[in-house]
Amino acid sequence: MQAIEYFEVECTEKAGGENYKQIANDVLLDHNMLRVVHKIHIYIDPKVPIFVAVGTLKKVTTIVKVGDIANVNPLEGKITLAISDETYLSQMLKVFWDRFGKDHVEQPDRFTVVLYNVPATAAEIEEIKIADPSQSLYKDLVYALRCICPEGFRVRSENFGAEKFSFVASEDLLTEPVLALVKEKFALMGETP
Amino acid sequence: MILVPITYKGGVYRHNEIIDLIEDLGGYIVQKHMIAQEVVLQCFVPKDDVELIRAIGKPLAGEVTDSPLVGTEIAVVSMSLEIHHLPHPSCDIAEYVRRLGAKSNMIGMARGVGKRIAGINDEERDVINEHDIAVFLLGNFETCIEKKMPVLLRGIEVPVVVCGGPDKEALERIVKPRVDGYVGNVGRFMHRTKESEELEKLDEIIDEITRVLSKRREEIAKDPLSVAPARLMDIIREKVPEIQYVTSPTPLTVQMAGLRVKLPYDTYADAVRKAEIEDGITIGGIADVEPSRMRDYIIVRVKPFSETNIVV
Structure with missing residues (x-):
C-alpha cells in the first residue's frame, strides 16, 4: 500500500483531533484514496465552526486496459479471459457487448469471460481501453472528504484542480477569511494553493 | 416471587421440556429464537429456580446465563x-x-x-x-x-x-x-x-x-406494577389470537413497565383493553392502552399499585 507523504490533522480540541485523524485514515483507506492523495492537511475548529482539508494529488494517468485486469488466452476460435481484478469487470463487459455484440460474449463464471468468433486478435483485445479512473476521481475524493467532515457542516466549498484540492465546510456562511485559511494550511505543507 | 431475567441456550432436541418447566415454575418466555440446531430462550424465571433449570438443562447441553437486559x-x-x-x-x-x-x-x-x-x-x-x-x-x-x-x-x-x-x-x-x-x-x-x-x-x-x-x-419495586408486563404478554397472546399472525420478530415487546403490541391501534385497542387477566380484572382496568407513535402500534403502560390498589 502506498503511503501518504504528508498527513496531518490539526484541531483545537486535542482528543477530538486524534479521533478525526483515525476517521480520516479509515475513510481514505476504505475509499481507496491512498493511491491518489499525495499530501493532506485537515484543520478543524468546532468553535467557529469550520473544517478545512487541503492537499495535493498524485498523477493518475493510467488508463485501464483489458490486459491489465485479465489474462487473454486464444484457443480454437474462442478467446478465454481469466479475470484477475474484477473492479472493472462490468465496464469491460459493456465495452465487449458494444463492440462484438452480446451473442459473442459469455461469462460462464465469476472470473472467466469467453469471446466467440470475434474479429480481433488476442493482442488487440489486450489493448482495448475499458476505464479511465481519473474521470471519477473528483467525485470519489469529494465523497471521501464529505465522509470525514462532521455531518452538520453542510455549507461547503470544494475546489479541485489537476494537482491540488481544497475543501472547506461549515455550519454557517463561509466568509472571506476562509481563503486566507486555505492559503495558510497549504503553506504548512510547503505548497501554494 | 422474584423473577430474574435469564437466557437459556441449548439444542433443539427436547427443548419443549425446558419451555414447559419454565412455564410450570411460573416464569415467562419473552423471546424464543430457533437458529439451525440451537434454541435461545430469553425468559423471566423465579430466582430460586434458576439452579433447577440449569440442572435440568445440563443433560440437554443447555446453558443458563444471567441477562440483565431481557425484558427491556x-x-x-x-x-x-x-x-x-x-x-x-x-x-x-x-x-x-x-x-x-x-x-x-x-x-x-x-x-x-x-x-x-x-x-x-x-x-x-x-x-x-x-x-x-x-x-x-x-x-x-x-x-x-x-x-x-x-x-x-x-x-x-x-x-x-x-x-x-x-x-x-x-x-x-x-x-x-x-x-x-x-x-x-x-x-x-x-x-x-x-x-x-x-x-x-x-x-x-x-x-x-x-x-x-x-x-x-x-x-x-418501591411501587410495584399492578401486573408483570411478561404476564400481560401471555394473556394478550391467548385473548387476542391475531397477534400470532404478526410477522415482526417480536410481535409483543416487553418493557420494564409496559408492553408494545404490534397490532393496529384502531382495530385492536378495545380487544386488548377488554382482555381479562383474572377475576374480572381486565387489562384496561390496570393499564393505559394508548396509540404508539411508532407506526400504528399499541403501547400498554401498566399502572402502579398505588393507583389501582390491585396486584394480579
Whole structure:
C-alpha cells in the first residue's frame, strides 16, 4: 500500500483531533484514496465552526486496459479471459457487448469471460481501453472528504484542480477569511494553493 | 416471587421440556429464537429456580446465563442515518445490546447533526419516550456536545445514557441537563469494533445501561406494577389470537413497565383493553392502552399499585 507523504490533522480540541485523524485514515483507506492523495492537511475548529482539508494529488494517468485486469488466452476460435481484478469487470463487459455484440460474449463464471468468433486478435483485445479512473476521481475524493467532515457542516466549498484540492465546510456562511485559511494550511505543507 | 431475567441456550432436541418447566415454575418466555440446531430462550424465571433449570438443562447441553437486559426496550439514538454514523458505531452498539437480551430500536434523528442547527422534533421525542432507556450516540467535539445536548434532551423523560468522544469526566461536565449515565471515548468512528479495547468499550456501555436500568427497577419495586408486563404478554397472546399472525420478530415487546403490541391501534385497542387477566380484572382496568407513535402500534403502560390498589 502506498503511503501518504504528508498527513496531518490539526484541531483545537486535542482528543477530538486524534479521533478525526483515525476517521480520516479509515475513510481514505476504505475509499481507496491512498493511491491518489499525495499530501493532506485537515484543520478543524468546532468553535467557529469550520473544517478545512487541503492537499495535493498524485498523477493518475493510467488508463485501464483489458490486459491489465485479465489474462487473454486464444484457443480454437474462442478467446478465454481469466479475470484477475474484477473492479472493472462490468465496464469491460459493456465495452465487449458494444463492440462484438452480446451473442459473442459469455461469462460462464465469476472470473472467466469467453469471446466467440470475434474479429480481433488476442493482442488487440489486450489493448482495448475499458476505464479511465481519473474521470471519477473528483467525485470519489469529494465523497471521501464529505465522509470525514462532521455531518452538520453542510455549507461547503470544494475546489479541485489537476494537482491540488481544497475543501472547506461549515455550519454557517463561509466568509472571506476562509481563503486566507486555505492559503495558510497549504503553506504548512510547503505548497501554494 | 422474584423473577430474574435469564437466557437459556441449548439444542433443539427436547427443548419443549425446558419451555414447559419454565412455564410450570411460573416464569415467562419473552423471546424464543430457533437458529439451525440451537434454541435461545430469553425468559423471566423465579430466582430460586434458576439452579433447577440449569440442572435440568445440563443433560440437554443447555446453558443458563444471567441477562440483565431481557425484558427491556432500548432506544439507540443516532444523530442521523447517514454514512457518518452508520453502520459504525450505531449498529455495533444496537447489535451488542441485542445480544444481551434487550430489544433495541435505532432512532435516526432528522436534524440531530451539527452544533447550532441540531434539533429534535415531537415525533422523535415521543418515540424515544416510549422506551425504557435512551442511549444517545454523540460525536467527538466537546463544543458541539455542550451546545446541542440541552436541545436534544428537551422533553425526554426516560433515563438517558450519553456516549461521546470526550472522556467521561468531560461529558459529566458539559452535558446539561445532567443525565443518568455517561460513557466517554466512544464518539464517531468509521471502522468496525473488533479490537479488544473497543469491545471493552461496548461492555462499558452495557455496564452503564445495566446500572441505570437497575436503578429504575429499584424505583419500580418501591411501587410495584399492578401486573408483570411478561404476564400481560401471555394473556394478550391467548385473548387476542391475531397477534400470532404478526410477522415482526417480536410481535409483543416487553418493557420494564409496559408492553408494545404490534397490532393496529384502531382495530385492536378495545380487544386488548377488554382482555381479562383474572377475576374480572381486565387489562384496561390496570393499564393505559394508548396509540404508539411508532407506526400504528399499541403501547400498554401498566399502572402502579398505588393507583389501582390491585396486584394480579
